[in-house]
Amino acid sequence: MEKLSNWILKFRYGILVVVAAITLFLGYFIKDIQVNPDVIGYHPAGDEAAALFMEIGRQYGGNDLLIVGIESDNIFTYDMLNLVRKVTDSVRSVPGISSVTSLTNVLHISSSEYGIEIGRLVDEFNIPTDTLQLRQLQEYTLSEPMYSGFLVSKDATATLVVARVKDGTEQMVIVDQVKQKLDGLDFDGNFYFGGMPVILRELSSVIIGDLFFIAPIAFLLITLVLFWGFRNLQGVLLPMLTVVIAIIWTMGLMSMLGYKLTLLTNLIPVILLAVGSAYSIHIVNRFFREKSQAPAEAIQRTLRYVALPVILASITTIFGFVSFIAGSYLTMIVEFGIFSSLGILFSLILALSFAPAMLSVFSGKGFKATKDFKKINQVEKLTQIIGGWVQNHPRKIVAIWLLLVVAGIWGATKIERRVDLVDYFRRDNIVKQSEYLLREKFTGSMPLFVKITGDIQSPEALRLMQYTQDFMAQFDYIPYSQSVADLIIQMNDAMGEGRRIPEEPEKIEQLWFLLDGQEVMEQLVNFELTEGLVIGHVASTDLEVLREIEVNFAEFAQQNSRADFDVQVTGIPIFFKRLDESIIRSQTSSIIIATSLIILVISLMMRSIWKGILGVVPILVTLLILFGTMGLTGVPLDIATVLCGSITIGIGVDYAIHFMTQFAKSFRATNNTKQSISETISISGRAILINMIAVSLGFAVLMFSNLVPMQRFGLLIALTMISTSMATLTLLPLCLSISGERLKRMFKK
Amino acid sequence: MRFVLFLYVLASTIWSGDKALALTPEEILRRMDEVMFQPGDQTSNARMVMVDRNGNERVREATIWQKGGEKRLFRFTSPASEAGIAFLSLPNDLMYLYLPAFGRERRIAAHLKNQNFAGTDFTYEDLEVRKYAESFSGNILRQDGNIIVLEIRPLPGITSEYSRTVVTLNRTNFLPEKTESYDRGGNLVKSATHTWARQGAFWYPQEIHMRDVRRGSSTRMIMRNVRFNTNLSDQIFTVRNLTSF
Structure with a gap:
């Protein structure tokens, strides 16, 4: 650490210049970022069914259907059939549409009294005007399974124009062009649009909309919470600047490497704001405490005390995200794993280099020492209440957690799964x-x-x-x-x-x-x-x-x-x-990988496998509560909620590490379990609660997302953060107090 | 001498230009009909080379007998599995189909004009023998050297899958060299180039290359062994002849 801080002090201007240059360079690529809303297309190349599906798409004129629905009191009138003909013509004229099927051009084979007729159901050059003819056409069409319920609804109030979109064409552009063409038609009623290209087009615009809407809200909210926590604007702005740079690097790199923005990588800015900001906050605040020292000395002391815990916290979080790279079948989740891990890594690197460099350059020029946590009465009170409970009602606490765990297990058996892309939209979505x-x-x-x-x-x-x-x-x-x-x-x-x-x-x-x-x-x-x-x-x-x-x-x-x-x-x-199977497989393997990695890290760090296992207790309890809540409230396991488990593990374990480190310190000093626990709750509790509030609120912002899985994801992570922090502050101390002498001796070492 | 020659060339150019400029669209259409509808009957072998949007090629061959504008018999000769299949077109939109494997003929409904004929990129309408002057109104878009670009639209009462066709024709013989057809929405859907040959007094399309712009496929219809005015019997164009092959 000594070397690092010397190095930072020596090259502080260089660091700022390099960070600015990288930010400008990678930021430049963000403007070219493209969206890929496709969920089912995100299968690895080796998948046989996927390969066959793609091949069929190539060979048979595209297997994506763009559907235009037309609704009216009765479709079988001259005006409506004429409209169908016009819609058919308009859709056909859009480049990239390989074929169109509608009432006015569908193949019709029949034998009549005079011979064979390989023709059209409706003669588009001679649409019937006569009521009797129209009624006969209606009766015939509705009696034929080829058309009834397929091209025309069984009640004859709606009809479809079904277009095939050529494989490999820009489907989204086609959807827009089709809509534009139909806008020009004279029709009082509504056209309805359906089919995969339409859904993907909408997903794409919602994803982009979310990116520019949700991230700024999260930014503002987290800044406010941190300001409330630290009462120091500058001390909050530097960490936020650091995390914004990390976001620019991550998204810019993604775009530069040709990765498109997906439903999941779209979450990265919010995740980095909520999680990545913590690292530089620790650095900045420690620096303020050391401000009585000369700036160089303050930087050195800051890094000496904070660098290691910050590195550990980020490594465990990165492990949470890395579990998706190794443990997922879906390319989309793998990509999310790669870039969220990178984003956290960037946040860490910037917190350890850019933030201290900024502090050493600008120290004394506007930065004020933050007020201590003690000033925040609400948080202080909460830790006191929690401390009191743990001391006075251990049985009740155990009973409550047991109850929650049982309810969790029961609820988990009821988890629904959903793969329908239409479910991704909010109820009011057109x-x-x-x-x-x-x-x-x-x-x-x-x-x-x-x-x-x-x-x-x-x-x-x-x-x-x-x-x-x-x-x-x-x-x-x-x-x-x-x-x-x-x-x-x-x-x-x-x-x-x-x-x-x-x-x-x-x-x-x-x-x-x-x-x-x-x-x-x-x-x-x-x-x-x-x-x-x-x-x-x-x-x-x-x-x-x-x-x-x-x-x-x-x-x-x-x-x-x-x-x-x-x-x-x-x-x-x-x-x-397959998507469903992959989600389940991703869920189990990513949780197993994340849990094992984290037990390993804590065990190595604390030199004891028991401490490693003890450290994941709050998370495991939380996971049961997470799945139980999903099962009981009907929140399904989907492409986004599948991420909650491992992310909870990666972020939530920091609380336990924080708690156990502090406990070990107190226990070494006092050799008294009760007193150490009380002290730990009081000291770590504040930090844990403030972090929990910031992270939960950051994720809760996803509530405003236009995508239902994102809303659920945000709320579930907020819930798991609350649960993990509470389990860490109540359950973990009880585990420590009832654990055997051997474990206690281990903490003493 | 050279100057005189120059004057002669200049004068003849101006004169011929004047002559064409003086023609109304209706006259141009009539002149087209005159050169294209001279023979009373015609027999030929057609080779149809169909290429789909992926570049796959398929070939069909047929013998065609035609008398006047409204009687025509198409009998396929190749490939072997399709040999003997025949289409007979008679006046008043009567059309018959013969499938030898079934040994019987069937009448085909009349409203099929916009459908492709025998897997080619020609619709029944494209193959129809229509007198231009009787079916279309014209509008001269451009005249350039030997080229006249004429826009034709179906006259009221004439059903067509095309809202308009732009015909590029050669002023010297009034034969269409290129046609571009647009659908009702104004989109280009078909484009064809014609190569004309002359036999005796008669012109005939040696090759028509038809492209379906929307589907990306194309068909080359190549005419060989063309014979004119051999006094084809009316018996050829009967349902009985269709089935007795």
């Missing part, structure tokens, strides 16, 4: 409302793909497709499926040979000839005719349903793959199921 309306009126928009590889023009392949569709039809939540076999059967019927697949390959080839060039064919078979898709439309995001789909279709694929045909399954439902 995209959410729109998506719900579409889901209510229409069958599912989540495609499930069964890919059959082989000679797909053969009668056997078509029969296998038909069999697949029959298999899908068994499940209520797959109300509609399509394949080229459907079309061949309809054509065969129209040729007068019944609703079946012809036995003769020549007949199939000639029927196929008639379908050649139809847009729908590009979505169902590949050019070489070696692959075909059966597309099921899944109408549920319920995890039980997704599990059933995955299990049943994996088995189906296995049973039906044979020498001449290979059957594979992929699709959004499978992705959602």
Whole structure:
């Protein structure tokens, strides 16, 4: 430390210049930061289902559907059908849209008294005006499962224009262009927009909105809390400046390295403000206490006393975040782990270099010594109350914690999981409302793909497709499926040979000839005719349903793959199921990794494995309370709340370390457990409570986020901070007081 | 002498320019019809080379018999699996399809004009024999040397999937060299280039390269063995002939 402080004093101007230069350099890249709102696309390259899904997207004109819903009293009027035609035309004209399906252009195969008709359901050049004709059209359309509930709602009050977005195109730009085009149409009612590109477009703008809205609020709030705690504006502004620089470095580096801002990395500024500010606060405040010394001496003494605890605190926090890098299956969580750890590391480096350099350059020029914590009566009172409880009601405290733990375990069994992206939006969000309306009126928009590889023009392949569709039809939540076999059967019927697949390959080839060039064919078979898709439309995001789909279709694929045909399954439902599995896997492995790492750190630091285990008691209790609360309040485990466990471990353990270090000090001096505990609660309690209030409030700001998982994440972390601090101040001393002589002797060492 | 030659060239340029300038769009359309609808009947072999947006190529071949503007028989000859499939178009939007594997013909509904024909990038409308002067109104956009750029729009009562088509034609023979068709929203959807050949007194499109701008696919229709006025019998254009192949 001596060397470090000398070095800082020697190069203080250099440090300031270098920090300013790095900040300007990395800050420059922030302007180019891009957003990737995609959650399901965030799978590692080795994932088979993901690879197949992407391949299908490339080969079959994109598997992302952009859906425009049109609502009216009755869709089957000349005006409404004409509007559908105009919407179809407008959407088709947007570059990046590979195909559009609507009532006015959907393929329609029928046999009539005079022959075969391979045409359109509605003749767009001759939309019926006659009431009788319109009624007949309505009756026919609603009786056909191909259209009813799929292109038009069963009550005929809404219809869809379904567009496929080409793979690899800028989906968000396309969504904007489609909306812009439709704005120009003369329609009094509302258009509803749905489908993955629309959801992702909205997520993206919400993420950016949050970044520029939430972080400043968090900044202000934490500054205020710290000012309330320290009553010294300058002493608060320097730590805040330090943390803002750390944020600029982290976000700038992310952008420079080409990483896009995601739902999770979006949280980093708030996390750094809440957590990273603590390090330089310690430095700055210690410096003020040492202010009676000459500045050089004050810096040296400050670093001698504070550097090690600050380094330890940040290392444990970094371990909390690092657990996501090693313990997660989802790239999005891994990226979050990398950059949040880096952000904490930057905060630490800046706290140990930039903050002292600033102090030594500007000391005596405006900085005033902070008033002592003792002046804060509210916090002081609280520690006294806690101290009193611990001394006088140990049994009650144990009983309360036991009760909480039992309730936690019970609640944890009720934790729900959710993977539906629409749930991410707040109730008042227009995209959410729109998506719900579409889901209510229409069958599912989540495609499930069964890919059959082989000679797909053969009668056997078509029969296998038909069999697949029959298999899908068994499940209520797959109300509609399509394949080229459907079309061949309809054509065969129209040729007068019944609703079946012809036995003769020549007949199939000639029927196929008639379908050649139809847009729908590009979505169902590949050019070489070696692959075909059966597309099921899944109408549920319920995890039980997704599990059933995955299990049943994996088995189906296995049973039906044979020498001449290979059957594979992929699709959004499978992705959602994987996402859920990854979340659970990430949850367990990150918590295990974080807990083990932290036990290791405390054990090494305090040279005792028992102390290591004792140190995580408040966190483990908190984790049970966290999961219990989630289970009992219906907060689901999702992409953001999955982070709470390890983050709690990383941040919360600092309290225990702080407490145990102080306890050891007092115990060595007094050799009296009771007195040491009382002293420790009084000394550490203040620091822990102020830190807890600052961190909790910082995270609670996420309440204002427009994304529900972020709101939940913020509130849960605030809760765990309260719980960890309380457990540290009440449960830990009781553990210490009832622990055996051996442990106490260890503290004495 | 050179000066005289120069004067001659200058004068003839001005004169021919004057001549074209003097033409109204309607006259241009009529002149187009005159050169394109001279033969009474025509027989040819067509080779259709279809390329999808990923660059995959597929080839179909057919023999085409045509009499007047409204009778036409398309019979596919290659690939083998499709040989014998035939389309017969008759006046009053009557259209029949024959699939040899089924051994029977079927009538096809009339409102299919905007659909692609046999997997090509030509719609039924694109293949229709239409007299320009009777179907379109014209508007000269530009005249440049030997080139006239004409915008044509369907006359009232004529259904078309295109709101307008910009035709680039050669002033010397009034044959369209390039067409660009726009949908009702004003977006370019089709673009075609024509290569014309002459046999005896008649011009015919040796190759039409049609691009579907939206889908990114294209088809080259190449005509070979073209014969004119061989007195094709009306019997060729009957349902009975369709099925007796």
